[in-house]
Amino acid sequence: MAETPDSADLSATMYDARREPGAASGAAAAGGTTDVSLRPEPAIDVGVTAGRIDAAAVVARLAGSGAVGALVTFTGYCRDEGGRLRALELEHYPGMAEKQIEKIAREAAARWPLLGCAALHRYGLIAPGEEIVLVACSSSHRAAAFEAASFLMDYMKTAAPFWKREHLVDGTTGGWVEAKDTDDAAADRWHRL
Amino acid sequence: MRLAYFAWVRERIGIAEEEVVLPAGVETVGDLLYWLKGRGETYDAALQAPEIIRVAINHEHVDHSEPLAGAKEVAIFPPMTGG
Numbered sequence: 001m002a003e004t005p006d007s008a009d010l011s012a013t014m015y016d017a018r019r020e021p022g023a024a025s026g027a028a029a030a031g032g033t034t035d036v037s038l039r040p041e042p043a044i045d046v047g048v049t050a051g052r053i054d055a056a057a058v059v060a061r062l063a064g065s066g067a068v069g070a071l072v073t074f075t076g077y078c079r080d081e082g083g084r085l086r087a088l089e090l091e092h093y094p095g096m097a098e099k100q101i102e103k104i105a106r107e108a109a110a111r112w113p114l115l116g117c118a119a120l121h122r123y124g125l126i127a128p129g130e131e132i133v134l135v136a137c138s139s140s141h142r143a144a145a146f147e148a149a150s151f152l153m154d155y156m157k158t159a160a161p162f163w164k165r166e167h168l169v170d171g172t173t174g175g176w177v178e179a180k181d182t183d184d185a186a187a188d189r190w191h192r193l
Numbered sequence: 194m195r196l197a198y199f200a201w202v203r204e205r206i207g208i209a210e211e212e213v214v215l216p217a218g219v220e221t222v223g224d225l226l227y228w229l230k231g232r233g234e235t236y237d238a239a240l241q242a243p244e245i246i247r248v249a250i251n252h253e254h255v256d257h258s259e260p261l262a263g264a265k266e267v268a269i270f271p272p273m274t275g276g
Contacts, residue, residue: 076276090275091200093268096252121275133276153276159254161268162275163200176201179272 042109042138045118046101048092053120053134062116062138070142072149074135080128086169088177090132092123093161104155108137111151112144119152121162154187194261196229198239199270202246205239215261222248223257225267240269247272 045061055075063071078088105119116138126132133156137148158179166174197210219228226248230240240246248255249268261267 092275093197093199093249093252093270096249096268099252100254157276158273160275161199161249161270161273163271164274165200176271177274179274183276184272 040115042114043116044102044105044109045116046098046105046120048094048097048101048121048123050122050124053122053131055131055134058118058120058134058136062118062136065115065138067140068115068138069140070145071136071138072142072145074133074149074153075131076133076153078126078128078130078132081166084168085128085166085174086171087125087127087167088132089125089165089167089173090121090123091163091165092121096161097121097123100160101156104152104159107155108148108152112137112139112148114139114144114148117148117152119156121156121160123162125167151190154183154190157183158187194264195266197266197268199268202239202270206235220260220262221257222250222255222259222261222267225261226257226269229269245272246270 043061045058053075055073059071059073062068079085101119101121105117108114109117114137116136118134118136120135121133122131133153135149135152135156137145137152139145139148164177166177168174194215195210195212198206198208203209215225216228219225223243226240226243226246229236230243231237243257247270248257248259249270250259250261250264251266252268
């Protein structure tokens with residue numbers, strides 16, 4: 001896919017642990033002793049749930065340490081689509097959904113120096129105004145937290161096995177929501193050569 | 194081998210899962226999709242554009258060129274739309 005000016009911009013500003021002085025593979029290649037594997041394991045909190053997600057509780061868990069200088073959270077909500085929608089139904093693949101979300105979170109924790117990371121996704125019927133998904137990343141500094149949260153969301157949309165179907169206010173079941181090329185493009189911009 | 198279907202693939206085929214015994218010659222994910230498509234109208238409706246269909250073996254995403262050897266559960270579904 002042709003790179004858009006937007007995605008070019010984003011990749012130019014992407015945090016890369018390898019460019020940090022003394023960090024990860026850069027130091028390893030130069031014979032340094034710092035290795036990404038020596039970073040403290042961040043607390044990872046992932047899951048799927050039919051119930052509501054308590055964003056305040058997630059924030060409290062991730063922000064509670066003196067080492068945290070930045071916490072980024074993203075919440076995705078169900079829209080009413082101009083009053084047309086009664087609910088979104090989220091179908092998921094039990095077992096694989098949890099596994100893929102955990103894999104995405106571990107990848108984020110391997111690529112950015114996170115202190116904590118949460119990725120929670122709901123399934124079942126979700127009413128307009130309710131949350132569908134929450135991701136949160138804490139770090140010493142904001143760049144890693146912003147970028148890891150953005151990475152998590154891009155992969156939650158394209159690699160976690162969930163499918164949305166519309167339920168309309170007139171009582172009928174609408175169609176399955178179509179996947180967007182822009183979501184694939186957003187995920188693709190994180191690929192490394 | 195267990196097959197699991199999701200979203201509109203599940204709806205069009207009309208069942209959520211089934212056990213199948215693969216005929217000789219069905220060795221990759223692509224072979225499986227082609228074989229399933231020929232099993233009847235409902236399968237044909239679900240798999241009319243096999244190139245957009247996503248597949249997971251034992252809960253991991255795979256390409257259509259992936260061999261089926263060792264697969265216990267193969268899931269077949271449309272592009273994902275969560276988040």
